Amino acid sequence: MDATNHNQNKSSSGIWGAAFAVMLAISGVLGFLLFQEKQETDKQSTEISIKARDLAITHSKLDSISRELDAKIAQVQQLGGNIEELQKLKVQLEADKAAVLKNKNVSVAKYEKKIKEYEAILTQKDEDIARLQEENGQLTNQNQQLSQENTTIKTDLDNTRRSYSDSVSTLRTNNKELEDKVTIGSALRAENVRVLAVNKRGKERSNDENEYKGRKTEKIKVAFTLAPNPLTKEEPKDILLRVVDPEGAVLSDTETGSGVFSFQGKDMQYTYKQSVRYSTNRPIVEMLYTRGQDYKKGKYNIELYAEGFKIGEGNFVVR
Known part of the structure; x- marks a missing residue:
């Protein structure tokens, strides 16, 4: 067991x-x-x-x-x-x-x-x-x-x-x-500038001294010859006349043909203007100015202008 x-x-x-x-x-x-x-x-x-x-x-x-x-x-x-x-x-x-x-x-x-x-x-x-x-x-x-x-x-x-x-x-x-x-x-040139006195009957008087009686002077005649210049065109030329009285005033009257022109950049009065036929045969120019009143006594200067140039001058005396 x-x-x-x-x-x-x-x-x-x-x-x-x-x-x-x-x-x-x-x-x-x-x-x-x-x-x-x-x-x-x-x-x-x-x-x-x-x-x-x-x-x-x-x-x-x-x-x-x-x-x-x-x-x-x-x-x-x-x-x-x-x-x-x-x-x-x-x-x-x-x-x-x-x-x-x-x-x-x-x-x-x-x-x-x-x-x-x-x-x-x-x-x-x-x-x-x-x-x-x-x-x-x-x-x-x-x-x-x-x-x-x-x-x-x-x-x-x-x-x-x-x-x-x-x-x-x-x-x-x-x-x-x-x-x-x-x-x-080509500027014109005025030669032999003479001033003659013209009475009321239209009789002209002149003398070497350019001396005239105021009461017998109704008009003045400015006579001169335009010298020949071959550079100047033979055509009508406007001649401007300035008459400066003894006190330095320019004789001016629009009714007698006065006016204004330009000279050397200044406006100047002129007394009388006349158109003249220029030629190279020495034309004689006569400008007859009638003032319409007596001239006072003293010396008057004459200045001539054309085409912007002063071409001549003269004077006369009122006694």
């Missing part, structure tokens, strides 16, 4: 030992699997973090290139270069930036290659910009040179115009002086 129980207890102990061994083995396997899964999870988490970091760096590089590209576009445009190619590149770059943010499974290596291509293009554009700056510098120098030449030409032209204007002005002055000389040269 005791032996039987002993054997039964021994058999039970073996079963429990075997079961424990199996459970221990299973636990070991499960622990190993759990450990392996944890390592795999940690590895994936690490890879995701690295990928996220790499994508962030890639996007940052693309963004930096985008800003640099904007600066290049502005420079090329300012220098007058063609920006069409750079604008297309800008569109492509913005699309790449958006793709990096949108898709987490993109290839970082692929975009690293693109970044190098973008950087190479920017480097090339630096060379193009340097070339444009040099060309613009040359154009600026040429423009400055042309501007200086234009200034010189304008100055020369202004000097030429001024010289021409001065020459024309001098020529006009000379012509005016010549015209004045010709005009002066």
Whole structure:
């Protein structure tokens, strides 16, 4: 009985030992699997973090290139270069930036290659910009040179115009002086001016002293000869007579044909006007003036004018 129980207890102990061994083995396997899964999870988490970091760096590089590209576009445009190619590149770059943010499974290596291509293009554009700056510098120098030449030409032209204007002005002055000389040269000249007294009966009296009695003088006759002048046109000429009394007043009466004329820029009164046909054969002119009242005593001066010139003078005395 005791032996039987002993054997039964021994058999039970073996079963429990075997079961424990199996459970221990299973636990070991499960622990190993759990450990392996944890390592795999940690590895994936690490890879995701690295990928996220790499994508962030890639996007940052693309963004930096985008800003640099904007600066290049502005420079090329300012220098007058063609920006069409750079604008297309800008569109492509913005699309790449958006793709990096949108898709987490993109290839970082692929975009690293693109970044190098973008950087190479920017480097090339630096060379193009340097070339444009040099060309613009040359154009600026040429423009400055042309501007200086234009200034010189304008100055020369202004000097030429001024010289021409001065020459024309001098020529006009000379012509005016010549015209004045010709005009002066063509002026009439009264010779042998004599004054005769005419009484109421029409009888003329004259003497070498040209002295007459006032009560016997109703009219005066001024006689003279027009000297020949080849520069003077043979045509009718208006002769103006001025009779100045002893007090310096001009005898004037519109009813007897008096009026006003211009002489040397001043308006002057004349006593009497008569039209005379001028010729070169020394015509004799007689101008008869009727005052209509007695002459007061004193010396009277006679002045003769024609075509803006004083052509002769004389005098007479009333006693």
